[in-house]
Amino acid sequence: MRVLVTGGAGYIGSHTVVQLVAAGHQPVVVDSFVNSRPSVIARLEELTGEQIETHSFDLRDADKTSALFAEGGFDAVIHFAGLKAVGESSQIPLEYYDNNLGATFSLVEAMRRHGVRTIVFSSSATVYGEAAPVPYVEDYEPLAASSPYGRTKVMQERILSDVAATGELQVALLRYFNPVGAHPSGRIGEDPQGVPNNLMPFIAQVAVGRRQRLQVFGDDYPTPDGTPLRDYIHVEDLAAGHVAALEHLAAHPDLAVRAWNLGGGRGTSVLEMITAFEAASGRPIPYEIAPRRAGDLAAFWADATRAETELGWRAERTIEQMCADTWRWQSGNPQGYPG
Ligand code: NAD
Ligand code: UFG
Numbered sequence: 001m002r003v004l005v006t007g008g009a010g011y012i013g014s015h016t017v018v019q020l021v022a023a024g025h026q027p028v029v030v031d032s033f034v035n036s037r038p039s040v041i042a043r044l045e046e047l048t049g050e051q052i053e054t055h056s057f058d059l060r061d062a063d064k065t066s067a068l069f070a071e072g073g074f075d076a077v078i079h080f081a082g083l084k085a086v087g088e089s090s091q092i093p094l095e096y097y098d099n100n101l102g103a104t105f106s107l108v109e110a111m112r113r114h115g116v117r118t119i120v121f122s123s124s125a126t127v128y129g130e131a132a133p134v135p136y137v138e139d140y141e142p143l144a145a146s147s148p149y150g151r152t153k154v155m156q157e158r159i160l161s162d163v164a165a166t167g168e169l170q171v172a173l174l175r176y177f178n179p180v181g182a183h184p185s186g187r188i189g190e191d192p193q194g195v196p197n198n199l200m201p202f203i204a205q206v207a208v209g210r211r212q213r214l215q216v217f218g219d220d221y222p223t224p225d226g227t228p229l230r231d232y233i234h235v236e237d238l239a240a241g242h243v244a245a246l247e248h249l250a251a252h253p254d255l256a257v258r259a260w261n262l263g264g265g266r267g268t269s270v271l272e273m274i275t276a277f278e279a280a281s282g283r284p285i286p287y288e289i290a291p292r293r294a295g296d297l298a299a300f301w302a303d304a305t306r307a308e309t310e311l312g313w314r315a316e317r318t319i320e321q322m323c324a325d326t327w328r329w330q331s332g333n334p335q336g337y338p339g
Pocket of ligand 2: 214270
């Protein structure tokens with residue numbers, strides 16, 4: 001399949017591009033580079049041995065998006081493009097709604113106009129909200145989210161589902177848990193701009209000496225060691241989940257819309273992650289206990305049975321591999337991507 005990968009220069013998109021090529025598909029990247037660097041593409045070409053056709057513009061530009069589809073000959077779309085920082089989304093909510101919803105409107109309109117039906121969408125476990133029982137199951141309603149970022153995901157899921165109900169789209173809603181890790185080559189990985197919001201890149205930057213110490217946001221949660229539990233999933237497993245979902249949609253043309261959790265089905269605490277990273281890197285991770293971070297939940301993880309039963313997919317990689325691969329990327333690229 002010739003697959004348009006929106007946000008294909010980003011963290012998860014770049015890993016998925018490599019796996020699409022390995023599975024015999026032809027990825028085409030469109031990215032505005034608002035949160036990634038053009039030098040990612042050279043790394044992708046080095047890893048795949050293929051030229052990666054890349055278009056650099058903002059998907060909200062409806063004319064450019066439509067022109068891309070007019071020429072593109074795409075069989076399907078994987079839609080990663082979006083802004084994703086939970087905290088920032090409360091500071092600049094309008095930018096989040098405008099970027100995330102605007103990109104999706106422009107994209108879906110171009111798909112409709114040019115007869116492309118199949119879309120795999122990057123959703124998030126955050127759509128389950130604070131009231132959902134753990135482990136999260138896909139049929140849980142009502143979806144809710146506690147940040148503007150999360151609400152853009154709930155809204156995009158609704159919009160895509162409503163269009164799918166008309167028969168014009170075929171949609172996979174992939175609800176990611178906590179993506180971490182990097183390609184085992186160490187050539188591509190997560191490269192947050194500024195101070196990392198998420199645990200794993202922060203730990204990795206402490207280990208490599210870019211930051212002095214980690215703040216552990218709260219150790220008084222009702223969990224075994226008092227720190228929150230999350231369902232960390234290796235980005236390589238996540239990328240494989242996209243290929244599986246894409247191929248499932250292609251094999252089931254009558255399927256209109258379906259949600260799948262992409263998680264490992266178990267929780268790991270913040271302190272357990274620190275210990276695992278120290279072992280993988282051989283470096284100490286100095287940390288201090290800080291107040292809880294607003295909006296954090298004590299514990300959640302996926303019920304990942306549906307993806308295993310229907311897609312034949314399951315998260316295989318261990319916490320040790322997640323830490324070892326992150327460390328290979330971070331130690332080989334202490335300042336992230338060049339330029
Ligand atoms: P990322 O920021 O690394 O990648 C997103 C890419 O989209 C970037 O390269 C950015 O430049 C591009 N982009 C953003 N807005 C655009 C626009 N309007 N037009 C064109 N390109 C645009 O993020 P990621 O971690 O790879 O996440 C990919 C997707 O997965 C996002 O939709 C994110 O919300 C979702 N997701 C991520 C996580 C996570 O923890 N990383 C968890 C759940 C869901
Ligand atoms: N944490 C720290 N110190 C840090 C960063 C994080 O202690 O410097 C803790 C957090 O308090 C939390 C855990 O590490 O207990 C994981 O935090 P992350 O920020 O890495 O991940 P979240 O679970 O908060 O967020 C993730 C995704 C979001 C998504 C959310 C809900 O990054 O995109 O899950 O699904 F919205």
